[in-house]
Amino acid sequence: MTGRFITIEGIEGVGKSTNVDFVAEHFRVLGETVQVTREPGGTPMAERIRDLILSANRDELSDLGELVLMFAARAEHLESLIKPALERGETVICDRFTDATFAYQGGGRGLDPAIIDNLRLAVQGALQPNLTVLLDAPIEVSAERIAGRAWQDRFEQEQAEFFGRVRAVYLEIAAREPERVKLIDASQPLNTVQAAIKAELDRI
Numbered sequence: 479m480t481g482r483f484i485t486i487e488g489i490e491g492v493g494k495s496t497n498v499d500f501v502a503e504h505f506r507v508l509g510e511t512v513q514v515t516r517e518p519g520g521t522p523m524a525e526r527i528r529d530l531i532l533s534a535n536r537d538e539l540s541d542l543g544e545l546v547l548m549f550a551a552r553a554e555h556l557e558s559l560i561k562p563a564l565e566r567g568e569t570v571i572c573d574r575f576t577d578a579t580f581a582y583q584g585g586g587r588g589l590d591p592a593i594i595d596n597l598r599l600a601v602q603g604a605l606q607p608n609l610t611v612l613l614d615a616p617i618e619v620s621a622e623r624i625a626g627r628a629w630q631d632r633f634e635q636e637q638a639e640f641f642g643r644v645r646a647v648y649l650e651i652a653a654r655e656p657e658r659v660k661l662i663d664a665s666q667p668l669n670t671v672q673a674a675i676k677a678e679l680d681r682i
């Protein structure tokens with residue numbers, strides 16, 4: 479596969495959606511064909527699975543069921559969108575990917591990372607993002623940014639301790655894989671955050 483696969487990660491409200499287009503524009507200016515997508519979701523079937531997961535009440539879907547649905551959506555996304563685009567030599571920019579599963583289902587829900595890793599291998603094999611931008615901010619900052627949203631999904635209804643565990647796993651991944659995962663302080667003003675992202679993009 480000759481394309482480039484870039485993922486954006488972080489807890490809710492740190493600015494992933496805000497910065498996905500910024501990253502996309504960087505590569506468009508360089509003349510690359512860019513696919514912007516997200517997880518869970520990105521294809522019609524994966525978006526249906528996303529709706530199923532996010533609209534489920536806490537007691538309607540087990541933690542294991544949630545994990546398997548995340549990978550079901552990912553399998554569809556990889557086969558129908560991500561891999562074909564990478565094979566065509568395009569740049570794929572994805573708002574969340576498998577690091578989110580280790581952070582949310584592993585850290586947040588407390589599921590065994592070994593189970594997650596087995597599913598990862600079955601669904602994506604050796605495929606890994608070339609670069610992951612991890613936007614990191616204290617829980618209070620992210621909570622403040624999303625305060626006032628009219629509807630809260632299954633995850634947004636969780637408490638601060640949950641997001642503390644999610645954030646801790648993200649930081650562990652960044653410490654373990656510093657070549658792939660670039661940690662950016664997302665509590666700074668947007669132009670400072672984007673300057674830091676641009677510096678990482680320029681490097682690749």
Ligand code: Z5A
Nearest residue numbers: 490491492493494495496517518578579582623633667668
């Ligand atoms: N999930 C999972 O559990 N397991 C998995 O494997 C995967 C996902 C793939 C849906 O994700 C849920 O799926 C997610 C985890 C779970 N749930 N949670 N939590 P999502 O990506 O759709 O949901 P999200 O993370 O909650 O999206 P979000 O709340 O929209 O966050 P965001 O995209 O990072 O933030 P934003 O919309 O770009 O920014 C929020 C606000 O802050 C907005 O008003 C911006 O203008 C503002 N902002 C952004 N940056 C700044 C700076 N630097 N300064 C000031 N204000 C800023």
